[in-house]
Amino acid sequence: MGDINLFRIQGAVTELFPSIFKIERELQTLVEKNMQAFFGVTFLQSEFQIDEGRIDSLGIDENYCPVIFEYKRNQNDNVINQGLFYLNWLMKHKADFKLLTIEKLGMETANKIDWSLPCVICIASDFNKYDEHAVIEMRRNIKLIRYKKFEDFLLFEQLNTPITEPIKDPDDTKTMTKRTTDKTFTEQISDATPEIKEIYYNIKNYIHSLGDDISENQLKQYVAYKKIKNFICVQVLQNSIRLFLNLNPDTLIEEQNNGIVRNVRNIGHWGTGDTEITIKTQKDFETTKYLINKCYNEN
Secondary structure (H helix, E strand, C coil), X not given: XXXXXXXXXXXXXXXXXXXXXXXXXXXXXXXXXXXXHHHCEEEEEEEEEECCEEEEEEEEECCXXXXXXXXXXXXXXXXXXXXXXXXXXXXXXXXXXXXHHHHHHCHHHHCCCCCCCCEEEEEECCCCHHHHHHHHHHCCCEEEEEEEEECCEEEEEECCCCCCCCCCCCCHHHHHHHCCCCCCHHHHHHHCCHHHXXXXXXXXXXXXXXXXXXXXXXXXXXXXXXXXXXXXXXXXXXXXXXXXXXXXXXXXXXXXXXXXXXXXXXXXXXXXXXXXXXXCCHHHHHHHHHHHHHHHHHC
């Protein structure tokens, strides 16, 4: 996204010019109060104290992955390295994060924590080219978010599509022995028929073709495609593929009558999204492409 030119068109046309928060704490407070609306993240705690400093904001995202927020207060702040340091600390102190989640959200949510893709979100009025290059070299799930404030409007721009290879969690082996029916996404792909594998890669390529603002997050049991928030989650079965779309199923009555699309708002499933599409053939995929487009454009 290049420079934004925003105009008020009521009455005489006037241009609105961007400003920054005079006190960066104002930005932090605003994000913490509206974390779910802005980023699809549930807020846990502000200024989380550790031995080596304080994490600005902590949350847990819609995929139950831990999220660290750091705010760049001035041009000299090394917020990316700081965020990476806190991320490494968090991976070594999982029990602390789980206890915080239990305290704020309860045991049920805490038991769903997924450590395969923890994230750092760095927010600033601007970043330089060295910042963007640094996160590429780090190959971690670090997102650079630039904000622009136009009077009562706030714009967030994600500057990078981070590398999102899942982190192998040594605790997974213990978990899988207790829940042997839950295949990892890698196992799902391996066990699928050749036809389903081909359809999955066609779906994957099609989703990526919709825009360069899409990141692919491979979690334990599914893949989430997102811009800033999830818009489609994918689960692969042996003879079918399930897409969970962030669309209101109540508006898709006609589509639900074809047996491919259904409302799963009150049905447990992996990933996010209240509209489920079951794809068994290439034809199923072709006939539901317009819903994937709709989902991308509305999120």
